[in-house]
Amino acid sequence: MENMTMEESFQEMEHILGQLESKEVTLEESFQLYKQGMEYLKHCNDLIDQVEKQVKMLSDNGELEEFEEV
Numbered sequence: 001m002e003n004m005t006m007e008e009s010f011q012e013m014e015h016i017l018g019q020l021e022s023k024e025v026t027l028e029e030s031f032q033l034y035k036q037g038m039e040y041l042k043h044c045n046d047l048i049d050q051v052e053k054q055v056k057m058l059s060d061n062g063e064l065e066e067f068e069e070v
Helices: 006-021 027-054
Strands: 056-058 064-066
16 A cells, blocks of 8 residues: 555545445445545545645745645
């Protein structure tokens, strides 16, 4: 999962959601699918955190500054 892109992770989460909506999935399988989905979600959040740390903004005086949350 470490080498997956955000898009690939979202595709996997969509696949998992499709499986969870199936009436053929047992309760135990649904718990396992939920756990996998949460792992993909965490991976996406980690990727977003990495991007936020790399984003820089151009200040009014033309200098690059670190992005700060508002």
